[in-house]
Amino acid sequence: MIFASIIIPTCNRTDDLRACLEKLVPQLPADGSVEVIAADDGSSSLSKEMLTVVFPSVQWLQGPRRGPAANRNRGALAARGEWLIFMDDDLVPEPGYLQGYLDVMQAAPRQLCVLEGATMRLPKPPSLLWEAPENIRAHGHLTCSCNFAIRAATYRDMEGFDERYLGGVYAEDTDLSARLQSAGFRVEFVPAACVVHPIRHLPDVAKLARRWEGKVIFAFDQGASWLTVGWRLPWHVLRVIQSRFRNQPMSNENLHAVVLFFGEWLLVLCQTPAWVWKWMSAPRSRFWRSSSHPVPKFGF
Structure with missing residues (x-):
């Protein structure tokens, strides 16, 4: 058994x-x-x-x-x-x-x-x-x-x-x-x-940015509007990137990370409209369609 x-x-x-x-x-x-x-x-x-x-x-x-x-x-x-x-x-x-x-x-x-x-x-x-x-x-x-x-x-x-x-x-x-x-x-x-x-x-900039598309799926499942997702996702990503540098020492690799993460944020900013368009009218998951307890703040 x-x-x-x-x-x-x-x-x-x-x-x-x-x-x-x-x-x-x-x-x-x-x-x-x-x-x-x-x-x-x-x-x-x-x-x-x-x-x-x-x-x-x-x-x-x-x-x-x-x-x-x-x-x-x-x-x-x-x-x-x-x-x-x-x-x-x-x-x-x-x-x-x-x-x-x-x-x-x-x-x-x-x-x-x-x-x-x-x-x-x-x-x-x-x-x-x-x-x-x-x-x-x-x-x-x-x-x-x-x-x-x-x-x-x-x-x-x-x-x-x-x-x-x-x-x-x-x-x-x-x-x-x-x-x-x-x-x-x-x-x-x-x-x-x-x-x-x-x-x-870390992977390249494109792979880093694509990770954030999941936040769009999740936010729409929680009932977020396209306007909310469109402005809150880039702002959320920017705040997360800022938090990564908290208590970090100055070094050549961390300076390189500044460039990498700035590219990540720019790609998210550019790709967010396409993600919003893709997922705003897509069917929500069956669980969230029937759930009466959505997660607050849409995961941002």
């Missing part, structure tokens, strides 16, 4: 996936009660070949190639566990990571349906040109989709991740978190289920 399914969405990061599994697979129970599924959105067969040779117990699935949200849903569709554990392919699980989740799951009352593990960012980013998510304390809501667990029945009831968040468009975890909150689910933080997220160099 499968008690928990670990779902790892991956895309053209064979080395990262292998490093993740080298730390994860030895933690699996010997009784086979936990399965591991790699949903592969990659364009080559390298990850599949690596899994076949090195980790034959890991199930490989072809992803839909529509971005992380759809890829996670693909893995969840094939999962057989009562609980679903989601982790990204570039995470390195700490010793006791899986047992930390299992201990809480096995003792969880029926009303506890969502768990969130700890994510440490290592090493410390040397400048603003490097990034990685970090979540090391309880917030009472889902803040980072790279390391969390949810009952499979709850995931199905919530219809998983919203697949309108395509490719490099972010905020699918913001949307899922908001839906869980609106539906009244409590999220319990599990510090023992800890992973390390290595830092990565």
Whole structure:
């Protein structure tokens, strides 16, 4: 009997996936009660070949190639566990990571349906040109989709991740978190289920800017008007960029970041009208159409 399914969405990061599994697979129970599924959105067969040779117990699935949200849903569709554990392919699980989740799951009352593990960012980013998510304390809501667990029945009831968040468009975890909150689910933080997220160099300006399109989708789902989205998104992005420089030292890399982030803001400013036009008349998600508890401030 499968008690928990670990779902790892991956895309053209064979080395990262292998490093993740080298730390994860030895933690699996010997009784086979936990399965591991790699949903592969990659364009080559390298990850599949690596899994076949090195980790034959890991199930490989072809992803839909529509971005992380759809890829996670693909893995969840094939999962057989009562609980679903989601982790990204570039995470390195700490010793006791899986047992930390299992201990809480096995003792969880029926009303506890969502768990969130700890994510440490290592090493410390040397400048603003490097990034990685970090979540090391309880917030009472889902803040980072790279390391969390949810009952499979709850995931199905919530219809998983919203697949309108395509490719490099972010905020699918913001949307899922908001839906869980609106539906009244409590999220319990599990510090023992800890992973390390290595830092990565920032992508180019175009990819940075495209992340913000998800905020437009989310805002319209909350009932924002096209005028509200049109002026508030560029202002919100500008304030976020300003906050990145808080308590940052002067350095050549941070000066480079000024140029990079200014380009990001300019692209958002230019692309916002097109995003507004694209999403203002698009259908809202089924959940938000029927919800009576919209999230205030539209996520800005």
